[in-house]
Every structure is written in C-alpha cells, then in structure tokens.
Amino acid sequence: MSFKYLNYEVWMATGSQHLYGPAVLQQVQANSQEIAATLTVASAMPLTIVYKKTLTTEQEIFQLIQEANCADRCVGLLVWMHTFSPAKMWIKGLRILQKPLLHFHTQFNSHIPWADINMDYMNLNQSAHGGREFGFICSRMGIKRKVVVGHWKDEQVQLKIGRWCRVACAWQDSQEMKVARFGDNMREVAVTEGNKVSAQIQFGYSVNGFGMGDLVENVEAVSDTEVTDLIQVYESAYILAESLLSNGKNRGALHEAARIEIALRHFLTNRRCTAFTDTFENLHGLSQLPGLAVQRLMADGYGFGAEGDWKTAALVRTMKVMADGLPGGNSFMEDYTYHFDDQGGSVLGAHMLEICPSIAAHQPSCEIHPLGIGGKADPVRLVFTGRTGPALNASLIDLGDRFKLLLNPVDAIQPPAQMPNLPVARVMWRPRPTLEIAAEEWIKNGGAHHTCYSENLSVEMMQDFADMAGVECVVIGRKEDARY
Numbered sequence: 001m002s003f004k005y006l007n008y009e010v011w012m013a014t015g016s017q018h019l020y021g022p023a024v025l026q027q028v029q030a031n032s033q034e035i036a037a038t039l040t041v042a043s044a045m046p047l048t049i050v051y052k053k054t055l056t057t058e059q060e061i062f063q064l065i066q067e068a069n070c071a072d073r074c075v076g077l078l079v080w081m082h083t084f085s086p087a088k089m090w091i092k093g094l095r096i097l098q099k100p101l102l103h104f105h106t107q108f109n110s111h112i113p114w115a116d117i118n119m120d121y122m123n124l125n126q127s128a129h130g131g132r133e134f135g136f137i138c139s140r141m142g143i144k145r146k147v148v149v150g151h152w153k154d155e156q157v158q159l160k161i162g163r164w165c166r167v168a169c170a171w172q173d174s175q176e177m178k179v180a181r182f183g184d185n186m187r188e189v190a191v192t193e194g195n196k197v198s199a200q201i202q203f204g205y206s207v208n209g210f211g212m213g214d215l216v217e218n219v220e221a222v223s224d225t226e227v228t229d230l231i232q233v234y235e236s237a238y239i240l241a242e243s244l245l246s247n248g249k250n251r252g253a254l255h256e257a258a259r260i261e262i263a264l265r266h267f268l269t270n271r272r273c274t275a276f277t278d279t280f281e282n283l284h285g286l287s288q289l290p291g292l293a294v295q296r297l298m299a300d301g302y303g304f305g306a307e308g309d310w311k312t313a314a315l316v317r318t319m320k321v322m323a324d325g326l327p328g329g330n331s332f333m334e335d336y337t338y339h340f341d342d343q344g345g346s347v348l349g350a351h352m353l354e355i356c357p358s359i360a361a362h363q364p365s366c367e368i369h370p371l372g373i374g375g376k377a378d379p380v381r382l383v384f385t386g387r388t389g390p391a392l393n394a395s396l397i398d399l400g401d402r403f404k405l406l407l408n409p410v411d412a413i414q415p416p417a418q419m420p421n422l423p424v425a426r427v428m429w430r431p432r433p434t435l436e437i438a439a440e441e442w443i444k445n446g447g448a449h450h451t452c453y454s455e456n457l458s459v460e461m462m463q464d465f466a467d468m469a470g471v472e473c474v475v476i477g478r479k480e481d482a483r484y
Contacts, residue, residue: 329358345435
C-alpha cells in the first residue's frame with residue numbers, strides 16, 4: 001500500500017514586510033528558495049518542501065492560508081520569519097488555518113560575519129526577534145503549532161522537520177481514513193467502545209459497520225486460481241508447519257485462510273477502507289477467525305483492532321503512515337501477562353492471532369492451532385518473536401468528554417526462556433521506568449488494554465499528532481510524568 005509521500009507537500013512561506021525595500025525582499029526570496037530545496041533533498045525528508053512566496057501583507061497571508069486549506073496535496077505549512085514580520089497582519093490568516101503549522105526559527109547564515117556585519121546585515125537577518133513576534137501572536141491566538149529551532153543545514157534540525165512532516169502526512173491520511181467494522185464490539189467490554197461521531201470530528205476518520213454476510217460474499221467469490229497464487233506467496237515467505245504443506249492434513253485450512261485474505265483485500269480496496277476490525281464473537285459464515293489475513297494486511301499498512309476496537313485500528317493505521325519507509329515496524333498489541341522480577345518487571349505482549357510480522361525478529365512460521373474461543377475451526381496464523389530494542393506503546397482512549405493519547409516508552413528484550421507451547425506471535429518488553437510504576441500510571445489514566453506497539457516512532461512524533469488533533473497526551477516513563 002502506497003502512502004503517497006511523493007505526492008504530499010509541505011508549503012513553505014517566509015514572513016517579511018516592505019519596510020526594507022525590494023533588494024532585501026529579493027534576497028529573502030532567494031534564501032528561502034535555497035532552504036526549501038535543501039530540506040527537500042535531506043535524507044530525513046519524506047516529501048517535497050515547496051516554497052510558495054514571501055508574505056508581506058495581510059491579504060497575501062490570508063490568500064496563501066486559504067489556498068493551503070483547500071489543497072489536497074498540502075499537508076502543512078512551514079513558516080519562517082526571515083526579517084521582522086509585524087504579527088497583527090497574520091491574525092486574519094491564522095484565524096482560518098486548518099492545516100498543521102510548523103514555525104521554523106532559523107537563520108540563513110549560521111555564523112555572524114564579525115568583520116563585515118553592518119546594519120544592512122542586521123535588517124536582513126532578523127529571525128532572532130522576528131520569530132518571537134510571530135510566536136507571540138500564535139500563543140495569543142491559541143494556535144497549535146510545532147516550533148523547531150536551529151540552523152537549516154543541521155541534520156538534527158532536518159530530522160525534526162522530517163519527523164513532523166511524517167506526522168502531518170498521517171494527519172492528512174486520518175482526514176481521509178475509512179474504518180470498516182465487521183461485527184460490533186466484544187460484548188460487555190467498555191474500553192473498545194466510544195463515540196464515533198466525536199472521533200470523526202476530532203480526528204477526521206469515518207467508522208462504519210458491515211455485516212459479516214457482506215464479507216462472506218467476497219469469500220465465496222474468490223477463485224481457486226487466486227488462492228493457488230497466494231499459497232505460493234505463503235510458501236516462499238514463511239516456514240510452513242508440516243500439517244500445512246501440500247500433502248498435510250490441514251492444507252485445506254491454509255486454502256481457507258488465503259481465501260479470507262483475498263476477500264478482505266477486495267472488500268477494503270473497493271470501499272477505500274484503510275483500517276478495519278473484527279471480533280471472534282461474530283464470525284457467521286466464516287470457517288475460521290482471520291489471523292494470517294489480518295497479520296499480512298497490517299504488514300501492508302492497514303490498521304487493525306481486535307474485538308471491534310476501531311480506535312486502535314485507526315491509530316495503528318496512523319502510526320504506520322508516520323513510519324512508512326523507516327526501519328522497524330508497528331503492530332496492534334495487547335499487554336497479555338506479566339513477569340515480575342528484580343529488574344523492574346516485564347510484559348509479554350501478544351494477542352490471540354493478530355500481531356504484525358513487521359516487528360518479527362526472524363522469518364515467521366505459518367502454523368495452525370486451536371483458538372479455544374469463537375466456536376470455529378482452528379485458525380492459521382504467523383508465529384514469531386519480536387525484535388529487541390527501544391519501542392513505544394500508544395493507546396487512544398475515549399473518556400466521554402475528551403480523548404486522550406497515552407504513551408509509554410519500553411525496551412523490548414529477549415524472553416529469558418523458550419515458549420514452545422505458546423502458539424502466537426509475541427514480544428517481551430520492560431516498561432519505563434518499571435512495570436510497577438508504568439502499570440499504575442497507565443491504569444490511573446484510564447489506558448486501554450489494546451495498544452499500538454512501535455519500533456520506530458518517537459514520543460515527540462506522537463505528541464505532535466496529539467497537538468494536531470487537539471487532544472490530551474500523557475507520557476509515562478519520564479520524571480515529569482511518572483512517579484520514580
């Protein structure tokens with residue numbers, strides 16, 4: 001699945017005024033164009049930075065922001081105050097701003113030219129206080145924005161901008177996201193519920209339900225040729241269990257898993273859905289709970305939430321868009337069971353079937369095992385252990401009067417022993433700062449048991465997303481956010 005980064009753009013505009021004369025404005029434009037071109041080709045940049053113009057009047061600012069609001073390819077605005085840009089002329093435009101905003105507080109020259117500095121230089125290079133004027137009006141108006149400070153050639157600065165651009169792309173994707181729900185939420189479960197209308201107003205995505213019969217029709221329409229072709233993909237990509245080989249006793253179950261995957265892809269593609277849910281309590285017409293199909297769809301960029309958890313499905317999709325092209329993976333996840341020890345404790349994360357192979361440390365094994373619930377045939381699934389290293393758990397929760405994004409940095413570890421009888425994909429991690437504190441803070445904040453687990457997204461990126469959405473964000477695992 002393509003995330004269209006090559007088609008997305010961030011528009012750059014530079015603030016100035018006519019006070020300094022045409023020669024200064026020409027230099028402002030030339031410098032701005034060079035910065036935009038350099039940022040575009042930076043290794044950290046996932047899209048094109050398009051320099052639009054130098055803004056010197058209230059009407060120019062208003063027209064550009066109005067145009068950005070209506071431009072599908074524009075996912076955000078990057079503004080820079082090269083000179084002093086009186087901020088009252090920004091009010092009219094900022095009042096209608098609907099796209100994410102990054103205030104880049106930089107300067108064209110990195111060093112002061114000690115021997116040559118004069119008032120011409122000072123008039124041209126006024127970012128130091130021009131940026132403060134713009135910052136004041138944004139704060140005065142309550143404008144949500146990202147502020148990045150540093151020289152435009154600095155790789156760390158470019159990395160911050162690139163990460164924000166990824167978040168802006170995910171925000172744009174959220175505005176277009178459609179989440180398909182096959183069946184309802186798991187019965188009597190509270191945290192997977194929520195207000196879908198409020199979520200669409202807050203985040204942009206549309207969540208709608210479909211009957212299992214709609215999916216079953218697609219399953220029945222899958223041809224044997226399609227199934228045979230997909231089985232060959234399975235055989236080359238995974239280590240098939242003996243019973244799933246061509247002469248194995250469960251080969252038919254693998255064929256049925258392939259049929260379900262093909263049907264799911266057709267269904268979601270035809271309705272332009274990029275995230276979905278199902279539940280083991282509603283499988284009427286399916287022979288097995290989708291396991292392998294869900295895992296492979298997630299690996300291709302789809303969001304997923306089990307037991308009807310549409311909020312997590314949407315968040316998984318959003319985080320996959322943010323991380324597109326980065327090393328590491330993102331997956332639907334659940335804290336399943338604890339391991340208390342004298343090293344701070346650890347968590348075994350897993351689910352019944354649906355963990356994304358993008359986080360696998362090795363080639364997954366394709367296996368079939370009893371599920372124990374749902375009353376259907378044994379489902380096929382990929383089994384693997386996740387990679388070690390720093391990671392992040394994120395959960396989006398609906399508290400009735402507001403949404404909250406809850407984050408906990410963790411450190412994935414190698415399990416201390418083999419688990420030969422656990423027939424599901426899993427990853428083990430140590431929550432920061434400790435299991436005891438992290439779990440306590442998670443529960444106090446109303447965190448869900450379903451999460452999105454990420455190997456490649458930072459806390460800062462997730463906070464940027466929360467700012468764009470205008471929702472509360474709580475981070476567990478830092479001294480200012482958690483009890484040590």
